[in-house]
Amino acid sequence: MKYDVIIIGAGVAGLYCAKHLPQNLKVLILCKEQPWECNTFYAQGGITIANGKDDIKLHIKDTINAGSNTNNINAVRILSENSIEILNELLQDNFNIDKDKDNKILLAKEGGHSISRIIHSNGDGTGRMLHTHLIKNLKHTLWKNANVIDLLIEDDKVYGVCVSTKNKLINIYANNVIIASGGVGGLFKYHTNAYTISSDIHGIILEHNLSLNDMEMLQFHPTVFINTTNARKQLISEAVRGDGGIVVDNDNNRFLFDYDKRGELAPRDIVSRAIFDYCNKYSQKAYINLSAFSKKAFQNRFPNIYRQLTSYGLDIPKDKIPIFPAFHYSMGGITCDLDTRVLGMKNLYAIGECANNGLHGANRLASNSLLEGLVFGKIAAKSIVSSNISTNQRHFPINNEVLQKEGDLKLKNVLRDIMWNKVGIARTKSGLNSALSGVEVMLLGNIGRLLRLRLLVAKKIITSALNQKNSIGAHYLIKE
Numbered sequence: 001m002k003y004d005v006i007i008i009g010a011g012v013a014g015l016y017c018a019k020h021l022p023q024n025l026k027v028l029i030l031c032k033e034q035p036w037e038c039n040t041f042y043a044q045g046g047i048t049i050a051n052g053k054d055d056i057k058l059h060i061k062d063t064i065n066a067g068s069n070t071n072n073i074n075a076v077r078i079l080s081e082n083s084i085e086i087l088n089e090l091l092q093d094n095f096n097i098d099k100d101k102d103n104k105i106l107l108a109k110e111g112g113h114s115i116s117r118i119i120h121s122n123g124d125g126t127g128r129m130l131h132t133h134l135i136k137n138l139k140h141t142l143w144k145n146a147n148v149i150d151l152l153i154e155d156d157k158v159y160g161v162c163v164s165t166k167n168k169l170i171n172i173y174a175n176n177v178i179i180a181s182g183g184v185g186g187l188f189k190y191h192t193n194a195y196t197i198s199s200d201i202h203g204i205i206l207e208h209n210l211s212l213n214d215m216e217m218l219q220f221h222p223t224v225f226i227n228t229t230n231a232r233k234q235l236i237s238e239a240v241r242g243d244g245g246i247v248v249d250n251d252n253n254r255f256l257f258d259y260d261k262r263g264e265l266a267p268r269d270i271v272s273r274a275i276f277d278y279c280n281k282y283s284q285k286a287y288i289n290l291s292a293f294s295k296k297a298f299q300n301r302f303p304n305i306y307r308q309l310t311s312y313g314l315d316i317p318k319d320k321i322p323i324f325p326a327f328h329y330s331m332g333g334i335t336c337d338l339d340t341r342v343l344g345m346k347n348l349y350a351i352g353e354c355a356n357n358g359l360h361g362a363n364r365l366a367s368n369s370l371l372e373g374l375v376f377g378k379i380a381a382k383s384i385v386s387s388n389i390s391t392n393q394r395h396f397p398i399n400n401e402v403l404q405k406e407g408d409l410k411l412k413n414v415l416r417d418i419m420w421n422k423v424g425i426a427r428t429k430s431g432l433n434s435a436l437s438g439v440e441v442m443l444l445g446n447i448g449r450l451l452r453l454r455l456l457v458a459k460k461i462i463t464s465a466l467n468q469k470n471s472i473g474a475h476y477l478i479k480e
């Protein structure tokens with residue numbers, strides 16, 4: 001079995017890349033379970049688009065401000081300059097973008113944005129709508145329940161992937177492999193990610209001595225609904241705050257202004273830290289107060305959040321929503337260049353959340369991630385078409401390492417606790433060191449491959465955090 005291109009992951013980056021790969025190429029998209037179990041599907045806020053050419057400069061500035069001035073300026077430029085073309089493509093393809101009664105595109109504002117420039121679809125259903133749209137128009141083959149458990153690499157070339165399907169392990173060969181596998185949400189006790197997002201491919205990258213960059217830069221979304229027991233938390237989009245939702249404590253005190261003059265609309269790292277600090281310091285709880293909305297207005301603008309919260313028994317917008325931060329997004333990832341090529345490899349590419357080209361710096365600006373998937377997904381397709389690489393016929397042995405062993409599930413939960421408590425919103429050197437010891441002990445145990453891959457990534461995150469001696473962006477160190 002040999003393909004021109006294998007894409008690992010069926011989120012926005014993988015699917016938009018596939019859309020731009022010519023039909024005469026033999027392309028295979030692999031997704032771990034069902035295609036909709038990806039972070040794209042759960043994205044609510046929208047897609048940032050520079051509001052005309054004149055806004056590009058300001059969008060770049062906002063992105064870099066949010067990223068604590070550590071972004072790769074060239075990556076940010078590419079993102080913003082391509083955004084208008086992306087909007088035109090979406091419109092041409094009849095993607096349903098929310099408009100007002102005069103047919104003008106509605107624009108939302110979120111934390112860290114100086115102006116309203118975020119397009120959305122079905123109110124808070126942008127990710128779901130975009131994903132459905134891309135799947136509906138997909139012209140290449142997609143396999144579900146195909147879990148990539150290894151990359152077939154020799155020297156500076158990848159020859160394919162080893163896949164665990166429902167009943168067997170197989171090697172599939174390709175001229176090019178694109179990684180679009182998302183982030184690392186499954187490492188944390190509380191997160192907003194799809195349950196398939198478990199960082200396996202990041203672990204495989206480490207096993208092959210390839211590089212992960214900025215791994216200490218992990219974003220915690222400030223506002224998730226906390227009154228559920230599951231690890232995956234219901235996101236309350238930043239757009240709710242952009243449209244007038246306010247963060248308050250038990251006594252309706254709007255405490256975020258004690259931390260930053262932008263209040264609810266400061267960049268995410270600042271808002272998350274403020275909520276974390278305030279609640280811990282003053283034994284308070286945090287809520288979103290929706291008194292700025294009428295029932296009808298909220299229901300129209302945020303139909304999915306409304307439905308979910310109502311199903312949990314809340315009377316919206318009358319009731320305040322109990323919230324707290326949870327892990328949301330990884331700024332760090334597989335080191336690649338601006339053409340999406342993985343560092344040190346000729347025909348391996350990385351796009352979307354799993355990739356790191358320095359775009360987000362130390363903290364991602366709200367709603368830049370769907371745009372990133374679209375822009376760099378398209379660039380990956382162009383890079384492949386122009387490089388025309390063909391790999392020799394090769395046969396690799398199947399990787400037969402046992403995937404899961406008895407006891408792994410328990411240890412996976414121990415790992416999630418460690419990451420949440422010691423490698424979370426606020427870190428200490430001693431906490432990081434104790435997390436490292438815990439992970440190293442687990443790595444010595446009799447464990448399956450999938451847990452080992454997670455542990456390798458956790459170890460990388462912790463050592464990156466220990467090496468980053470100063471607080472910056474999402475990496476916040478408390479002095480002891």
Ligand code: SIN
Pocket residue numbers: 043044045046235236237238239329365366367368369
């Ligand atoms: C949100 O709607 O708040 C999440 C959007 C994003 O992650 O940028």
